[in-house]
Amino acid sequence: xxxxxxxxxxxxxxxxxxxxxxxxxxxxxxxxxxxxxxxxxxxxxxxxxxxxxxxxxxxxxxxxxxxxxxxxxxxxxxxxxxxxxxxxxxxxxxxxxxxxxxxxxxxxxxxxxxxxxxxxxxxxxxxxxxxxxxxxxxxxxxxxxxxxxxxxxxxxxxxxxxxxxxxxxxxxxxxxxxxxxxxxxxxxxxxxxxxxxxxxxxxxxxxxxxxxxxxxxxxxxxxxxxxxxxxxxxxxxxxxxxxxxxxxxxxxxxxxxxxxxxxxxxxxxxxxxxxxxxxxxxxxxxxxxxxxxxxxxxxxxxxxxxxxxxxxxxxxxxxxxxxxxxx
Amino acid sequence: xxxxxxxxxxxxxxxxxxxxxxxxxxxxxxxxxxxxxxxxxxxxxxxxxxxxxxxxxxxxxxxxxxxxxxxxxxxxxxxxxxxxxxxxxxxxxxxxxxxxxxxxxxxxxxxxxxxxxxxxxxxxxxxxxxxxxxxxxxxxxxxxxxxxxxxxxxxxxxxxxxxxxxxxxxxxxxxxxxxxxxxxxxxxxxxxxxxxxxxxxxxxxxxxxxxxxxxxxxxxxxxxxxxxxxxxxxxxxxxxxxxxxxxxxxxxxxxxxxxxxxxxxxxxxxxxxxxxxxxxxxxxxxxxxxxxxxxxxxxxxxxxxxxxxxxxxxxxxxxxxxxxxxxxxxxxxxxxxxxxxxxxxxxxxxxxxxxxxxxxxxxxxxxxxxxxxxxxxxxxxxxxxxxxxxxxxxxxxxxxxxxxxxxxxxxxxxxxxxxxxxxxxxxxxxxxxxxxxxxx
Numbered sequence: 001x002x003x004x005x006x007x008x009x010x011x012x013x014x015x016x017x018x019x020x021x022x023x024x025x026x027x028x029x030x031x032x033x034x035x036x037x038x039x040x041x042x043x044x045x046x047x048x049x050x051x052x053x054x055x056x057x058x059x060x061x062x063x064x065x066x067x068x069x070x071x072x073x074x075x076x077x078x079x080x081x082x083x084x085x086x087x088x089x090x091x092x093x094x095x096x097x098x099x100x101x102x103x104x105x106x107x108x109x110x111x112x113x114x115x116x117x118x119x120x121x122x123x124x125x126x127x128x129x130x131x132x133x134x135x136x137x138x139x140x141x142x143x144x145x146x147x148x149x150x151x152x153x154x155x156x157x158x159x160x161x162x163x164x165x166x167x168x169x170x171x172x173x174x175x176x177x178x179x180x181x182x183x184x185x186x187x188x189x190x191x192x193x194x195x196x197x198x199x200x201x202x203x204x205x206x207x208x209x210x211x212x213x214x215x216x217x218x219x220x221x222x223x224x225x226x227x228x229x230x231x232x233x234x235x236x237x238x239x240x241x242x243x244x245x246x247x248x249x250x251x252x253x254x255x256x257x258x259x260x261x262x263x264x265x266x267x268x269x270x271x272x273x274x275x276x277x278x279x280x281x282x283x284x285x286x287x288x289x290x291x292x293x294x295x296x297x298x299x300x301x302x303x304x305x306x307x308x309x310x311x312x313x314x315x316x317x318x319x320x321x322x323x324x325x326x327x
Numbered sequence: 328x329x330x331x332x333x334x335x336x337x338x339x340x341x342x343x344x345x346x347x348x349x350x351x352x353x354x355x356x357x358x359x360x361x362x363x364x365x366x367x368x369x370x371x372x373x374x375x376x377x378x379x380x381x382x383x384x385x386x387x388x389x390x391x392x393x394x395x396x397x398x399x400x401x402x403x404x405x406x407x408x409x410x411x412x413x414x415x416x417x418x419x420x421x422x423x424x425x426x427x428x429x430x431x432x433x434x435x436x437x438x439x440x441x442x443x444x445x446x447x448x449x450x451x452x453x454x455x456x457x458x459x460x461x462x463x464x465x466x467x468x469x470x471x472x473x474x475x476x477x478x479x480x481x482x483x484x485x486x487x488x489x490x491x492x493x494x495x496x497x498x499x500x501x502x503x504x505x506x507x508x509x510x511x512x513x514x515x516x517x518x519x520x521x522x523x524x525x526x527x528x529x530x531x532x533x534x535x536x537x538x539x540x541x542x543x544x545x546x547x548x549x550x551x552x553x554x555x556x557x558x559x560x561x562x563x564x565x566x567x568x569x570x571x572x573x574x575x576x577x578x579x580x581x582x583x584x585x586x587x588x589x590x591x592x593x594x595x596x597x598x599x600x601x602x603x604x605x606x607x608x609x610x611x612x613x614x615x616x617x618x619x620x621x622x623x624x625x626x627x628x629x630x631x632x633x634x635x636x637x638x639x640x641x642x643x644x645x646x647x648x649x650x651x652x653x654x655x656x657x658x659x660x661x662x663x664x665x666x667x668x669x670x671x672x673x674x675x676x677x678x679x680x681x682x683x684x685x686x687x688x689x690x691x692x693x694x695x696x697x698x699x700x701x702x703x704x705x706x707x708x709x710x711x712x713x714x715x716x717x718x719x720x721x722x723x724x725x726x727x728x729x730x731x732x733x734x735x736x737x738x739x740x741x742x743x744x745x746x747x748x749x750x751x752x753x754x755x756x757x758x759x760x761x762x763x764x765x766x767x
Binding site for chain 2: 054055058060061063064065081082084088089096163164167168169324325
């Protein structure tokens with residue numbers, strides 16, 4: 001019996017010590033020391049909360065397999081501020097860390113354009129639909145560069161944000177979406193250079209330039225679909241992260257970035273256009289330089305993007321429940 | 328009253344494949360699929376690596392209740408919070424939530440070292456589910472609470488760890504969901520800031536919000552939470568008034584395991600150099616015990632396996648009391664292995680704490696093995712074992728004949744000297760003389 005008392009003693013003692021030594025607590029006074037825990041009875045707050053504010057139906061029901069189906073767009077919309085902040089963080093950190101910051105975003109497509117212009121434009125004499133090769137390549141690199149960097153950034157995003165995923169709930173789709181969104185800022189910067197190049201080559205934009213915003217939107221959706229697929233695969237299979245840069249490199253040669261669509265034999269163009277970036281890159285060029293649109297390729301791009309997006313969101317929704325357990 | 332949280336039959340299974348990460352290489356899965364295409368893929372093939380972190384947990388919480396969640400490590404407390412906050416999905420069972428949930432499983436989630444304090448407050452607030460307008464409205468309050476006004480536009484990588492944690496906690500403390508889930512995050516900062524955090528938590532409870540609070544800090548639980556749920560082995564073992572549940576927990580021996588062993592080496596803490604096998608508390612006759620006489624020495628024994636030769640390994644213990652105060656750290660000292668690398672195999676190191684030193688309380692042991700110069704920690708397992716120090720009433724311990732409450736972190740038996748310095752003197756000088764006599 002004595003033994004038992006001795007064991008019980010410490011808690012009460014500590015309680016007394018803790019409650020009586022609150023003199024330095026700066027925020028709120030602590031209930032007087034009693035040694036006996038008090039039931040906290042907030043005068044009206046709890047009662048009103050209970051009687052008036054509790055909904056009849058649960059706000060959230062958690063159970064196994066409850067998140068089946070497509071993306072919950074309503075929930076994503078609710079978390080739009082988080083999306084904004086994650087994009088903002090990505091942009092801010094990148095520009096803060098790199099010594100050259102903004103200059104780097106400008107230099108990358110410009111340097112690539114210069115190298116391609118010298119070797120492919122001047123030496124190999126790759127055709128460019130009658131445009132100066134430099135402008136031709138730059139206009140192609142713009143959507144391609146955005147797409148590939150957005151997908152690459154997005155594919156590593158879930159694994160890179162593992163610490164968030166295991167500690168806080170939010171719709172997981174926000175993360176790959178933010179990674180894509182952050183690259184839109186780069187696209188905007190690179191577009192300013194394009195305007196300069198167009199002025200230099202005295203290319204006057206036609207009404208077709210109005211097609212640029214929808215094309216950017218289409219590219220963003222395509223990148224989002226690819227990003228969601230690859231990032232969720234990357235959680236489970238880490239070699240996806242290694243394979244992506246290689247695939248992106250191949251993708252550039254399979255899209256009309258360095259050469260015009262007209263270089264591909266007409267008989268094979270329908271197969272070629274199954275790469276959704278074909279329609280986008282050629283459409284982008286047509287919009288900026290005022291050429292004819294290839295409506296077939298554009299239509300295929302739009303249809304494939306939509307299909308991919310539906311598949312990706314469905315798959316993502318299915319596997320996002322496991323992220324926290326395996327990441 | 329209608330509950331705001333209702334959980335029934337919650338179960339959560341984890342599949343652990345020994346010695347490997349949960350993610351895998353695509354190549355392996357493909358190869359497996361090709362070799363045995365008709366076998367179902369997935370971890371549940373053998374059933375050997377299944378761990379039920381939760382088994383049939385059910386409870387209801389009414390609006391405005393502040394509920395403590397206690398239990399030893401691995402009881403399922405953190406898993407339960409993760410399920411309730413929708414981070415991980417239950418394998419079975421369901422939860423109904425009738426309010427907005429905010430969870431605080433860690434302070435500073437999403438803090439980025441390159442961003443300034445101001446930027447991190449916005450970002451962290453958004454991650455925790457605060458609206459932009461809400462963050463802006465509370466910004467000054469948050470900064471004042473964290474006491475970092477002067478450095479708010481400095482990147483947090485230049486903050487001291489105390490400042491960093493204070494700012495991180497301040498953001499979290501200003502979260503205002505209807506249901507707040509809190510994992511042991513109060514162990515941040517110095518004692519003064521900890522008390523400030525506890526007070527803030529108390530405010531939250533008094534504002535009528537519903538709080539679920541996981542903690543190992545029993546005094547904090549009893550103080551903050553009128554009701555406590557005790558989990559063990561993934562089940563609810565007790566649910567009721569905190570004072571009763573907490574003392575039942577402390578008396579049941581659940582909180583005070585005198586010995587802990589890892590029969591499966593794969594699951595033992597450790598790395599490629601050293602791995603923990605067991606930790607035991609022994610009395611001076613060598614018996615494993617969870618209650619020791621305050622007057623007798625107590626031995627804390629660690630059994631570990633050395634897997635790689637050539638390291639000078641230093642076993643060490645971190646002894647914490649129930650309040651979370653670090654009472655002392657003990658580092659192996661005076662043995663031949665202080666300079667000599669330990670050979671491979673099983674080693675046992677015992678630290679003997681002399682009698683008449685510790686206070687009467689529950690002491691919780693953390694066990695670690697490190698290499699010095701450069702410091703590398705091979706394992707550090709907190710809260711491995713615990714034991715009670717029981718004072719005697721026989722009059723020969725430090726409390727002497729005094730039987731009342733005797734706070735203090737340690738209770739050493741000291742050498743006292745006393746002499747009768749002078750006989751009765753006239754006038755009021757006798758007291759001064761006595762004091763002076765004591766110091767000479």
